[in-house]
Amino acid sequence: MTPAQTAMLDALVPVLGRKGIVTDPAAIAPWLVDWRRRFHGAAPAILAPASTAEVAAVVAAAARHRVALVPQGGNSSMVGGATPPADGSALILSLRRMNAIRRVDAAAGLAVAEAGVILSDLHDAALAVDRRFPLTLGAKGNATIGGLVSTNAGGTQVLRFGSMRGLVAGVEVVLADGSVHDGLAPLKKDNRGYDLTQLLVGAEGTLGVVTAATLRLVPVPAALATAWAAVRDPQAALTLLRRFQAATEALESFEILPRESLAAVLAYVPSLRAPVAAEAAWHLLIEHTDPSGDALMERLLGEALADGLIVDATLAATATQAADFWRIRESISDSERALGPASQHDLSVPVDAMPRFMIEAAAACEARFPGTHASGFGHLGDGNVHFHVRAAPGTDPALWYGEHVPVVTRFVDDLVIAAGGSIAAEHGIGQMKLAELERLSSPARLTALRAVKAAMDPLGILNPGKLVALAPSAAAQ
Secondary structure, three states: OOHHHHHHHHHHHHHHOHHHEEOOHHHHHHHOEOOOOOOEOOOOOEEOOOOHHHHHHHHHHHHHHOOEEEEEOOOOOOOOOOOOOOOOOEEEEEOOOOOOEEEEEOOOOEEEEEOOOEHHHHHHHHHOOOEEOOOOOOOOOOOEHHHHHHOOOOOOOHHHHOOHHHHEEEEEEEEOOOOEEEEOOOOOOOOOOOOHHHHHOOOOOOOEEEEEEEEEOEEOOOOOEEEEEEEOOHHHHHHHHHHHHHHOOOEEEEEEEEHHHHHHHHHHOOOOOOOOOOOOOEEEEEEEOOOOOHHHHHHHHHHHHHHOOEEEEEEOOOHHHHHHHHHHHHOHHHHHHOOOOEEEEEEEOOHHHHHHHHHHHHHHHHHHOOOOEEEEEEEHHHOEEEEEEEOOOOOOHHHHHHHHHHHHHHHHHHHHHHOOOEOOOOOOOOOOOHHHHHHHOOHHHHHHHHHHHHHHOOOOOEOOOOOOOOOOOHHHO
Protein backbone atom coordinates (compact mmCIF):
# COMPACT_ATOMS: atom_id res chain seq x y z
CA MET A 1 0.00 0.00 0.00
CA THR A 2 1.38 3.39 -0.98
CA PRO A 3 1.70 6.24 1.54
CA ALA A 4 -1.06 8.12 -0.30
CA GLN A 5 -3.39 5.13 -0.07
CA THR A 6 -2.63 4.72 3.63
CA ALA A 7 -3.29 8.39 4.32
CA MET A 8 -6.55 8.23 2.38
CA LEU A 9 -7.80 5.18 4.30
CA ASP A 10 -6.90 6.77 7.61
CA ALA A 11 -8.89 9.85 6.66
CA LEU A 12 -11.91 7.72 5.72
CA VAL A 13 -12.13 5.64 8.90
CA PRO A 14 -14.40 8.22 10.62
CA VAL A 15 -16.61 8.33 7.52
CA LEU A 16 -16.93 4.66 6.60
CA GLY A 17 -16.07 2.93 9.83
CA ARG A 18 -14.14 -0.33 9.86
CA LYS A 19 -17.04 -2.11 8.13
CA GLY A 20 -16.65 0.10 5.12
CA ILE A 21 -12.92 -0.49 4.67
CA VAL A 22 -11.80 -4.01 3.76
CA THR A 23 -8.10 -4.80 3.80
CA ASP A 24 -8.14 -8.56 4.38
CA PRO A 25 -6.48 -10.09 1.28
CA ALA A 26 -8.72 -13.16 1.41
CA ALA A 27 -11.85 -10.98 1.37
CA ILE A 28 -10.48 -8.86 -1.46
CA ALA A 29 -9.28 -11.75 -3.65
CA PRO A 30 -12.63 -12.69 -5.29
CA TRP A 31 -13.04 -9.14 -6.56
CA LEU A 32 -9.66 -8.96 -8.29
CA VAL A 33 -10.56 -11.26 -11.19
CA ASP A 34 -13.06 -10.61 -13.96
CA TRP A 35 -15.99 -12.93 -14.76
CA ARG A 36 -14.14 -14.61 -17.64
CA ARG A 37 -10.98 -14.93 -15.51
CA ARG A 38 -9.00 -13.21 -18.23
CA PHE A 39 -7.88 -10.19 -16.21
CA HIS A 40 -6.23 -10.31 -12.81
CA GLY A 41 -5.71 -7.17 -10.77
CA ALA A 42 -4.44 -6.11 -7.37
CA ALA A 43 -5.85 -3.74 -4.78
CA PRO A 44 -4.80 -3.20 -1.17
CA ALA A 45 -8.33 -2.31 -0.04
CA ILE A 46 -12.01 -2.25 -0.90
CA LEU A 47 -14.00 0.81 0.12
CA ALA A 48 -17.68 0.05 0.69
CA PRO A 49 -19.76 3.20 1.31
CA ALA A 50 -23.41 2.81 2.28
CA SER A 51 -24.78 6.16 1.06
CA THR A 52 -24.30 8.78 -1.61
CA ALA A 53 -22.74 11.09 0.95
CA GLU A 54 -20.18 8.42 1.81
CA VAL A 55 -19.40 7.84 -1.87
CA ALA A 56 -18.87 11.57 -2.27
CA ALA A 57 -16.49 11.57 0.71
CA VAL A 58 -14.53 8.67 -0.76
CA VAL A 59 -14.16 10.29 -4.16
CA ALA A 60 -13.24 13.65 -2.64
CA ALA A 61 -10.57 11.93 -0.53
CA ALA A 62 -9.28 10.12 -3.60
CA ALA A 63 -8.95 13.45 -5.40
CA ARG A 64 -7.12 15.03 -2.48
CA HIS A 65 -4.67 12.15 -2.15
CA ARG A 66 -4.40 11.45 -5.90
CA VAL A 67 -5.50 7.82 -5.49
CA ALA A 68 -7.26 5.99 -8.30
CA LEU A 69 -10.60 4.24 -7.78
CA VAL A 70 -12.22 1.35 -9.65
CA PRO A 71 -16.02 1.38 -9.19
CA GLN A 72 -17.42 -2.12 -8.90
CA GLY A 73 -20.86 -3.67 -8.55
CA GLY A 74 -21.54 -7.33 -9.24
CA ASN A 75 -18.17 -7.78 -10.97
CA SER A 76 -19.89 -9.40 -13.95
CA SER A 77 -18.09 -7.37 -16.63
CA MET A 78 -17.27 -9.35 -19.76
CA VAL A 79 -14.43 -7.01 -20.79
CA GLY A 80 -12.48 -6.50 -17.56
CA GLY A 81 -14.22 -3.20 -16.95
CA ALA A 82 -14.37 -3.57 -13.15
CA THR A 83 -11.00 -5.22 -12.58
CA PRO A 84 -8.35 -3.04 -10.90
CA PRO A 85 -4.88 -2.53 -12.41
CA ALA A 86 -2.35 -5.27 -11.71
CA ASP A 87 0.08 -2.88 -10.03
CA GLY A 88 -2.13 -2.21 -7.00
CA SER A 89 -2.28 1.51 -7.75
CA ALA A 90 -6.07 1.70 -7.39
CA LEU A 91 -8.56 0.95 -4.64
CA ILE A 92 -11.83 -0.81 -5.36
CA LEU A 93 -14.91 1.30 -4.71
CA SER A 94 -17.68 -1.22 -4.06
CA LEU A 95 -21.26 -0.03 -4.44
CA ARG A 96 -22.80 -3.28 -3.20
CA ARG A 97 -23.89 -1.84 0.17
CA MET A 98 -25.94 0.80 -1.64
CA ASN A 99 -28.74 -1.64 -2.40
CA ALA A 100 -31.93 0.23 -1.56
CA ILE A 101 -34.84 0.56 -3.95
CA ARG A 102 -35.81 4.06 -2.89
CA ARG A 103 -39.13 4.26 -4.68
CA VAL A 104 -41.39 2.29 -7.00
CA ASP A 105 -44.20 4.33 -8.54
CA ALA A 106 -46.54 2.06 -10.47
CA ALA A 107 -48.72 4.91 -11.70
CA ALA A 108 -45.79 6.88 -13.10
CA GLY A 109 -44.03 3.75 -14.32
CA LEU A 110 -40.80 4.64 -12.54
CA ALA A 111 -38.43 3.20 -9.97
CA VAL A 112 -35.47 4.77 -8.22
CA ALA A 113 -32.83 2.18 -7.43
CA GLU A 114 -29.41 2.57 -5.89
CA ALA A 115 -26.31 1.37 -7.67
CA GLY A 116 -25.93 -1.84 -5.68
CA VAL A 117 -29.44 -3.15 -6.34
CA ILE A 118 -29.28 -6.54 -8.06
CA LEU A 119 -31.24 -6.68 -11.29
CA SER A 120 -33.37 -9.65 -10.24
CA ASP A 121 -34.35 -7.81 -7.05
CA LEU A 122 -35.54 -4.86 -9.12
CA HIS A 123 -37.55 -7.28 -11.25
CA ASP A 124 -39.25 -8.62 -8.12
CA ALA A 125 -39.97 -5.15 -6.74
CA ALA A 126 -41.58 -4.06 -10.00
CA LEU A 127 -43.70 -7.20 -10.26
CA ALA A 128 -44.95 -6.62 -6.71
CA VAL A 129 -46.80 -3.55 -8.03
CA ASP A 130 -47.85 -5.17 -11.30
CA ARG A 131 -45.07 -3.57 -13.33
CA ARG A 132 -41.86 -4.86 -14.82
CA PHE A 133 -38.42 -3.56 -15.61
CA PRO A 134 -37.96 -4.68 -19.22
CA LEU A 135 -34.28 -5.49 -19.28
CA THR A 136 -32.97 -8.92 -18.48
CA LEU A 137 -29.82 -10.91 -19.08
CA GLY A 138 -28.16 -14.10 -17.96
CA ALA A 139 -26.31 -12.40 -15.10
CA LYS A 140 -29.48 -10.91 -13.60
CA GLY A 141 -28.76 -12.65 -10.29
CA ASN A 142 -25.58 -10.68 -9.64
CA ALA A 143 -25.45 -7.76 -12.09
CA THR A 144 -26.18 -4.47 -10.35
CA ILE A 145 -28.00 -1.35 -11.49
CA GLY A 146 -24.90 0.84 -11.29
CA GLY A 147 -22.96 -1.50 -13.53
CA LEU A 148 -25.85 -1.88 -15.96
CA VAL A 149 -26.15 1.90 -16.27
CA SER A 150 -22.40 2.42 -16.55
CA THR A 151 -22.04 -0.14 -19.34
CA ASN A 152 -25.29 0.67 -21.15
CA ALA A 153 -26.23 -2.99 -20.81
CA GLY A 154 -28.43 -4.69 -23.36
CA GLY A 155 -29.96 -8.12 -23.13
CA THR A 156 -32.75 -10.09 -24.75
CA GLN A 157 -35.49 -7.43 -24.86
CA VAL A 158 -33.60 -4.58 -26.51
CA LEU A 159 -35.61 -5.21 -29.67
CA ARG A 160 -38.67 -3.54 -28.16
CA PHE A 161 -37.51 -1.49 -25.20
CA GLY A 162 -33.93 -0.55 -26.04
CA SER A 163 -30.79 -0.84 -23.95
CA MET A 164 -30.24 0.93 -20.62
CA ARG A 165 -29.97 4.25 -22.44
CA GLY A 166 -33.64 4.02 -23.30
CA LEU A 167 -34.65 2.89 -19.82
CA VAL A 168 -32.75 5.42 -17.69
CA ALA A 169 -34.81 8.53 -16.97
CA GLY A 170 -32.24 10.12 -14.64
CA VAL A 171 -29.09 9.46 -12.65
CA GLU A 172 -27.45 10.47 -9.41
CA VAL A 173 -23.68 10.55 -9.87
CA VAL A 174 -20.65 11.50 -7.81
CA LEU A 175 -18.24 13.37 -10.05
CA ALA A 176 -14.45 13.15 -9.94
CA ASP A 177 -14.05 16.01 -7.46
CA GLY A 178 -16.54 14.50 -5.00
CA SER A 179 -19.45 16.76 -5.97
CA VAL A 180 -22.86 15.16 -6.45
CA HIS A 181 -24.93 15.58 -9.59
CA ASP A 182 -28.57 14.95 -8.69
CA GLY A 183 -30.26 14.28 -12.00
CA LEU A 184 -32.85 11.78 -10.79
CA ALA A 185 -35.86 13.91 -11.77
CA PRO A 186 -37.51 12.23 -14.81
CA LEU A 187 -37.98 15.39 -16.86
CA LYS A 188 -39.65 15.05 -20.22
CA LYS A 189 -38.12 18.33 -21.35
CA ASP A 190 -34.80 19.75 -20.19
CA ASN A 191 -32.77 22.04 -22.42
CA ARG A 192 -30.04 23.07 -19.98
CA GLY A 193 -27.24 22.12 -22.34
CA TYR A 194 -25.47 18.78 -22.59
CA ASP A 195 -27.47 15.75 -21.52
CA LEU A 196 -25.40 14.62 -18.54
CA THR A 197 -27.56 11.56 -17.95
CA GLN A 198 -26.89 10.13 -21.38
CA LEU A 199 -23.23 11.11 -21.18
CA LEU A 200 -22.81 9.13 -17.97
CA VAL A 201 -24.78 6.10 -19.21
CA GLY A 202 -22.20 3.85 -20.84
CA ALA A 203 -19.21 5.81 -19.48
CA GLU A 204 -17.99 2.71 -17.60
CA GLY A 205 -17.28 4.66 -14.42
CA THR A 206 -14.63 6.81 -16.12
CA LEU A 207 -16.49 10.11 -15.74
CA GLY A 208 -18.35 9.65 -12.45
CA VAL A 209 -19.65 7.07 -10.01
CA VAL A 210 -23.31 6.23 -10.51
CA THR A 211 -25.00 5.97 -7.11
CA ALA A 212 -28.66 5.73 -8.16
CA ALA A 213 -30.86 5.79 -11.24
CA THR A 214 -34.46 6.55 -12.11
CA LEU A 215 -35.64 3.71 -14.33
CA ARG A 216 -38.64 3.27 -16.57
CA LEU A 217 -41.10 0.47 -15.82
CA VAL A 218 -43.71 -0.97 -18.16
CA PRO A 219 -47.02 -2.75 -17.49
CA VAL A 220 -47.03 -6.50 -17.00
CA PRO A 221 -48.38 -7.91 -20.27
CA ALA A 222 -51.83 -9.44 -20.34
CA ALA A 223 -50.59 -12.09 -22.75
CA LEU A 224 -47.22 -13.67 -23.41
CA ALA A 225 -46.37 -16.06 -26.22
CA THR A 226 -43.05 -17.88 -26.43
CA ALA A 227 -42.01 -20.18 -29.26
CA TRP A 228 -39.03 -22.16 -30.48
CA ALA A 229 -38.56 -22.63 -34.21
CA ALA A 230 -36.07 -24.52 -36.35
CA VAL A 231 -35.00 -22.68 -39.48
CA ARG A 232 -32.83 -23.57 -42.45
CA ASP A 233 -30.55 -20.52 -42.39
CA PRO A 234 -30.17 -17.01 -40.91
CA GLN A 235 -31.59 -15.33 -43.99
CA ALA A 236 -34.85 -17.21 -43.55
CA ALA A 237 -34.79 -16.12 -39.92
CA LEU A 238 -34.49 -12.48 -41.00
CA THR A 239 -37.47 -12.86 -43.33
CA LEU A 240 -39.50 -14.28 -40.45
CA LEU A 241 -38.38 -11.42 -38.18
CA ARG A 242 -39.70 -8.88 -40.67
CA ARG A 243 -43.04 -10.69 -40.81
CA PHE A 244 -43.38 -10.53 -37.04
CA GLN A 245 -42.44 -6.87 -36.96
CA ALA A 246 -45.06 -6.09 -39.62
CA ALA A 247 -47.71 -8.00 -37.67
CA THR A 248 -47.18 -6.59 -34.16
CA GLU A 249 -45.40 -3.86 -32.24
CA ALA A 250 -45.18 -6.17 -29.24
CA LEU A 251 -42.33 -8.37 -30.49
CA GLU A 252 -39.87 -8.40 -27.60
CA SER A 253 -37.27 -11.06 -28.40
CA PHE A 254 -35.98 -12.74 -31.53
CA GLU A 255 -32.92 -14.82 -30.69
CA ILE A 256 -30.93 -16.96 -33.13
CA LEU A 257 -28.48 -19.74 -32.38
CA PRO A 258 -26.80 -22.47 -34.43
CA ARG A 259 -27.40 -26.18 -33.90
CA GLU A 260 -23.97 -26.58 -32.28
CA SER A 261 -24.82 -24.06 -29.56
CA LEU A 262 -28.02 -25.94 -28.77
CA ALA A 263 -26.06 -29.21 -28.63
CA ALA A 264 -23.49 -27.68 -26.30
CA VAL A 265 -26.20 -26.53 -23.89
CA LEU A 266 -27.96 -29.90 -23.89
CA ALA A 267 -24.67 -31.62 -23.08
CA TYR A 268 -23.84 -29.07 -20.37
CA VAL A 269 -27.32 -29.04 -18.76
CA PRO A 270 -28.62 -32.64 -18.99
CA SER A 271 -31.99 -31.72 -17.49
CA LEU A 272 -32.88 -29.72 -20.61
CA ARG A 273 -34.10 -31.27 -23.85
CA ALA A 274 -34.31 -30.07 -27.44
CA PRO A 275 -37.51 -28.04 -27.92
CA VAL A 276 -38.14 -29.48 -31.40
CA ALA A 277 -37.24 -32.78 -33.03
CA ALA A 278 -36.03 -31.34 -36.34
CA GLU A 279 -32.28 -31.47 -36.97
CA ALA A 280 -32.12 -27.97 -38.37
CA ALA A 281 -28.93 -25.95 -38.73
CA TRP A 282 -30.35 -22.90 -36.94
CA HIS A 283 -32.88 -22.26 -34.18
CA LEU A 284 -34.95 -19.29 -33.06
CA LEU A 285 -36.42 -18.23 -29.72
CA ILE A 286 -39.28 -15.81 -30.29
CA GLU A 287 -41.39 -13.97 -27.73
CA HIS A 288 -44.11 -11.37 -28.01
CA THR A 289 -46.69 -9.77 -25.74
CA ASP A 290 -49.33 -9.04 -28.35
CA PRO A 291 -52.83 -9.17 -26.79
CA SER A 292 -53.75 -11.98 -29.17
CA GLY A 293 -51.31 -14.22 -27.33
CA ASP A 294 -50.66 -17.61 -28.90
CA ALA A 295 -53.07 -16.96 -31.78
CA LEU A 296 -50.73 -14.55 -33.57
CA MET A 297 -47.71 -16.76 -32.90
CA GLU A 298 -49.51 -19.82 -34.27
CA ARG A 299 -50.66 -17.99 -37.38
CA LEU A 300 -47.25 -16.54 -38.27
CA LEU A 301 -45.37 -19.77 -37.60
CA GLY A 302 -47.97 -21.75 -39.52
CA GLU A 303 -47.56 -19.48 -42.52
CA ALA A 304 -43.77 -19.72 -42.24
CA LEU A 305 -43.97 -23.50 -42.11
CA ALA A 306 -46.17 -23.56 -45.20
CA ASP A 307 -43.76 -21.24 -47.02
CA GLY A 308 -40.72 -23.30 -46.09
CA LEU A 309 -39.12 -20.59 -43.95
CA ILE A 310 -39.08 -22.89 -40.93
CA VAL A 311 -38.91 -26.67 -40.69
CA ASP A 312 -40.46 -27.13 -37.25
CA ALA A 313 -41.77 -25.08 -34.34
CA THR A 314 -43.41 -25.39 -30.96
CA LEU A 315 -45.18 -22.98 -28.64
CA ALA A 316 -44.46 -23.00 -24.93
CA ALA A 317 -47.57 -24.49 -23.37
CA THR A 318 -46.67 -23.47 -19.82
CA ALA A 319 -44.57 -20.88 -18.03
CA THR A 320 -42.18 -23.68 -17.07
CA GLN A 321 -41.67 -24.67 -20.67
CA ALA A 322 -41.05 -21.06 -21.66
CA ALA A 323 -38.52 -20.77 -18.84
CA ASP A 324 -36.76 -23.87 -20.17
CA PHE A 325 -36.52 -22.27 -23.62
CA TRP A 326 -34.90 -19.22 -22.04
CA ARG A 327 -32.64 -21.36 -19.89
CA ILE A 328 -31.23 -22.84 -23.08
CA ARG A 329 -30.54 -19.39 -24.46
CA GLU A 330 -29.00 -18.10 -21.24
CA SER A 331 -26.78 -21.17 -20.83
CA ILE A 332 -24.97 -20.81 -24.16
CA SER A 333 -22.02 -18.80 -22.85
CA ASP A 334 -21.35 -21.14 -19.94
CA SER A 335 -21.75 -24.26 -22.06
CA GLU A 336 -19.45 -23.02 -24.81
CA ARG A 337 -16.87 -21.94 -22.27
CA ALA A 338 -16.84 -25.53 -21.03
CA LEU A 339 -15.82 -26.68 -24.53
CA GLY A 340 -12.42 -25.02 -24.23
CA PRO A 341 -10.64 -21.73 -24.88
CA ALA A 342 -12.15 -19.35 -27.39
CA SER A 343 -11.82 -15.82 -28.65
CA GLN A 344 -15.16 -14.27 -27.76
CA HIS A 345 -16.56 -11.20 -29.42
CA ASP A 346 -19.59 -9.04 -28.62
CA LEU A 347 -20.30 -7.12 -31.80
CA SER A 348 -23.07 -5.55 -33.80
CA VAL A 349 -23.77 -5.09 -37.48
CA PRO A 350 -26.80 -3.67 -39.32
CA VAL A 351 -29.71 -6.05 -38.80
CA ASP A 352 -30.08 -6.80 -42.51
CA ALA A 353 -26.36 -7.67 -42.69
CA MET A 354 -26.37 -10.02 -39.70
CA PRO A 355 -27.37 -13.27 -41.48
CA ARG A 356 -24.64 -12.91 -44.10
CA PHE A 357 -22.08 -11.82 -41.52
CA MET A 358 -22.70 -14.85 -39.29
CA ILE A 359 -22.06 -17.24 -42.17
CA GLU A 360 -19.26 -15.45 -43.98
CA ALA A 361 -17.32 -14.33 -40.91
CA ALA A 362 -17.29 -17.88 -39.53
CA ALA A 363 -16.01 -19.24 -42.84
CA ALA A 364 -13.37 -16.52 -43.10
CA CYS A 365 -12.06 -17.22 -39.59
CA GLU A 366 -11.85 -20.96 -40.12
CA ALA A 367 -9.98 -20.42 -43.38
CA ARG A 368 -7.59 -17.90 -41.84
CA PHE A 369 -6.97 -19.93 -38.67
CA PRO A 370 -6.94 -23.64 -39.63
CA GLY A 371 -8.18 -25.98 -36.93
CA THR A 372 -10.37 -23.39 -35.24
CA HIS A 373 -14.15 -23.42 -35.26
CA ALA A 374 -16.19 -20.22 -35.46
CA SER A 375 -19.87 -19.61 -34.86
CA GLY A 376 -22.23 -16.90 -33.70
CA PHE A 377 -25.49 -16.52 -31.84
CA GLY A 378 -27.39 -13.56 -30.52
CA HIS A 379 -30.12 -10.99 -30.88
CA LEU A 380 -31.15 -10.93 -34.52
CA GLY A 381 -33.69 -8.18 -33.85
CA ASP A 382 -30.98 -5.64 -32.96
CA GLY A 383 -28.02 -6.96 -34.96
CA ASN A 384 -26.03 -8.09 -31.93
CA VAL A 385 -23.83 -11.14 -32.59
CA HIS A 386 -21.95 -13.03 -29.89
CA PHE A 387 -19.23 -14.45 -32.11
CA HIS A 388 -16.82 -17.10 -30.86
CA VAL A 389 -13.71 -18.54 -32.47
CA ARG A 390 -12.85 -21.73 -30.61
CA ALA A 391 -9.26 -22.94 -30.46
CA ALA A 392 -8.25 -26.14 -32.19
CA PRO A 393 -8.53 -29.21 -29.92
CA GLY A 394 -5.47 -29.65 -27.73
CA THR A 395 -4.39 -26.01 -27.91
CA ASP A 396 -2.67 -24.81 -24.76
CA PRO A 397 -4.95 -22.14 -23.19
CA ALA A 398 -2.04 -19.94 -22.14
CA LEU A 399 -0.62 -19.99 -25.68
CA TRP A 400 -4.08 -19.38 -27.16
CA TYR A 401 -4.93 -16.36 -25.04
CA GLY A 402 -1.40 -14.97 -25.01
CA GLU A 403 -0.50 -15.25 -28.70
CA HIS A 404 -3.45 -16.27 -30.85
CA VAL A 405 -6.41 -14.34 -29.44
CA PRO A 406 -4.94 -10.88 -30.21
CA VAL A 407 -4.44 -11.92 -33.84
CA VAL A 408 -7.91 -13.48 -34.09
CA THR A 409 -9.43 -10.40 -32.49
CA ARG A 410 -7.87 -8.04 -35.02
CA PHE A 411 -9.10 -10.23 -37.86
CA VAL A 412 -12.66 -10.43 -36.53
CA ASP A 413 -12.80 -6.73 -35.71
CA ASP A 414 -11.67 -5.84 -39.22
CA LEU A 415 -14.54 -7.94 -40.57
CA VAL A 416 -16.95 -6.09 -38.27
CA ILE A 417 -15.79 -2.66 -39.38
CA ALA A 418 -15.95 -3.71 -43.02
CA ALA A 419 -19.59 -4.67 -42.42
CA GLY A 420 -20.35 -1.23 -40.98
CA GLY A 421 -20.60 -2.56 -37.43
CA SER A 422 -19.30 -1.96 -33.92
CA ILE A 423 -16.78 -4.03 -31.96
CA ALA A 424 -18.75 -3.39 -28.75
CA ALA A 425 -22.48 -4.05 -28.84
CA GLU A 426 -23.54 -4.43 -25.22
CA HIS A 427 -20.57 -5.38 -23.03
CA GLY A 428 -18.61 -2.16 -23.35
CA ILE A 429 -14.91 -1.54 -23.95
CA GLY A 430 -13.37 -2.06 -20.51
CA GLN A 431 -9.70 -2.92 -20.80
CA MET A 432 -10.12 -5.85 -23.16
CA LYS A 433 -11.10 -3.74 -26.19
CA LEU A 434 -9.20 -0.58 -25.37
CA ALA A 435 -6.42 -1.07 -27.93
CA GLU A 436 -8.85 -2.12 -30.66
CA LEU A 437 -11.06 0.91 -30.02
CA GLU A 438 -8.05 3.13 -30.55
CA ARG A 439 -6.91 1.24 -33.64
CA LEU A 440 -10.27 1.28 -35.36
CA SER A 441 -11.86 4.56 -34.25
CA SER A 442 -11.73 7.74 -36.27
CA PRO A 443 -9.49 10.55 -34.99
CA ALA A 444 -12.62 12.59 -34.38
CA ARG A 445 -14.13 9.97 -32.07
CA LEU A 446 -10.92 9.53 -30.10
CA THR A 447 -10.42 13.27 -29.77
CA ALA A 448 -13.93 13.68 -28.40
CA LEU A 449 -13.63 10.77 -25.96
CA ARG A 450 -10.30 11.99 -24.61
CA ALA A 451 -11.50 15.57 -24.31
CA VAL A 452 -14.56 14.54 -22.29
CA LYS A 453 -12.47 12.32 -20.03
CA ALA A 454 -9.84 15.01 -19.46
CA ALA A 455 -12.47 17.63 -18.69
CA MET A 456 -14.52 15.56 -16.25
CA ASP A 457 -11.69 13.59 -14.62
CA PRO A 458 -8.58 15.76 -15.00
CA LEU A 459 -6.62 13.74 -12.41
CA GLY A 460 -7.40 10.46 -14.16
CA ILE A 461 -8.52 8.77 -10.93
CA LEU A 462 -11.78 7.18 -12.09
CA ASN A 463 -11.46 3.63 -13.44
CA PRO A 464 -8.06 4.17 -15.07
CA GLY A 465 -7.18 2.08 -18.10
CA LYS A 466 -10.79 1.54 -19.16
CA LEU A 467 -12.74 2.80 -22.20
CA VAL A 468 -10.39 5.63 -23.15
CA ALA A 469 -6.63 5.83 -22.73
CA LEU A 470 -5.03 9.04 -21.53
CA ALA A 471 -1.40 9.84 -20.93
CA PRO A 472 -0.53 8.70 -17.39
CA SER A 473 -1.13 11.49 -14.90
CA ALA A 474 1.54 12.05 -12.30
CA ALA A 475 -1.26 13.15 -10.00
CA ALA A 476 -2.82 9.69 -10.12
CA GLN A 477 0.33 7.79 -9.14
